Amino acid sequence: MIYLIRHTTPLIEKGICYGQLNIDVTDSFEAEAIEIQKALPAGIEQVYSSPLIRCHKLASFLFPASTINLEPDLMELACGEWEGIHWDAIAPEIIDPWMKDFVNVTIPGGESYIQMHSRVTQCFTRIAEGPHPVAIVTHGGVIRSILSHITKTPLVDSFGAFKISYGCVMQLQASSTGLQYNTLHHVTTEKEQHKPSNFKKQSGG
Numbered sequence: 001m002i003y004l005i006r007h008t009t010p011l012i013e014k015g016i017c018y019g020q021l022n023i024d025v026t027d028s029f030e031a032e033a034i035e036i037q038k039a040l041p042a043g044i045e046q047v048y049s050s051p052l053i054r055c056h057k058l059a060s061f062l063f064p065a066s067t068i069n070l071e072p073d074l075m076e077l078a079c080g081e082w083e084g085i086h087w088d089a090i091a092p093e094i095i096d097p098w099m100k101d102f103v104n105v106t107i108p109g110g111e112s113y114i115q116m117h118s119r120v121t122q123c124f125t126r127i128a129e130g131p132h133p134v135a136i137v138t139h140g141g142v143i144r145s146i147l148s149h150i151t152k153t154p155l156v157d158s159f160g161a162f163k164i165s166y167g168c169v170m171q172l173q174a175s176s177t178g179l180q181y182n183t184l185h186h187v188t189t190e191k192e193q194h195k196p197s198n199f200k201k202q203s204g205g
Helices: 029-039 053-062 092-100 113-128 140-151 155-161
Strands: 002-006 046-049 068-070 134-138 169-175 178-185
Touching: 002 053, 002 140, 002 178, 029 053, 029 178, 046 053, 053 068, 053 134, 113 134, 113 140, 113 155, 134 140, 140 155, 140 169, 140 178
Parallel strands: 002 134, 046 068, 046 134
Antiparallel strands: 002 169, 169 178
């Protein structure tokens, strides 16, 4: 079994771009983490985590007796020059090309979704081939990328196809047709903002 776990609520104002920004988590961390813990089985010893504090902190809480293997390739999308800026403050002429093709267009000083997908899936494949059960504590974009990979969902459709709340837990299990996923824990929270508020919805937006 493989368990994909997203970090808890980050301590940042809604609407701020924070791909690889190393932000902490809110005061609700422990309460959220306890609920995540309830969804996980006992006996998980293999643990991998993004090195960013919002993931590493959760991995250490959930698996205090385990060695946490920090994997830079499990970090969120690198947002480069946009890190820490409000989405609405990014000039339209700069952000529009990315919004129209976020899969292939590279963020200035950062990466594209397809570049992130490549590093994430290589890392995931290596982890999946190792000892099980295994937990991966990471980010929404990374989990979405992994689920796209195992279900062969086009990346442009991944935001609509997979709902990944803060603290969600996904269980991946091998079957005759490959890895199947099942949601063990999902929290209905306020809608996140990861694009300009005035952007008109289009495929994958």
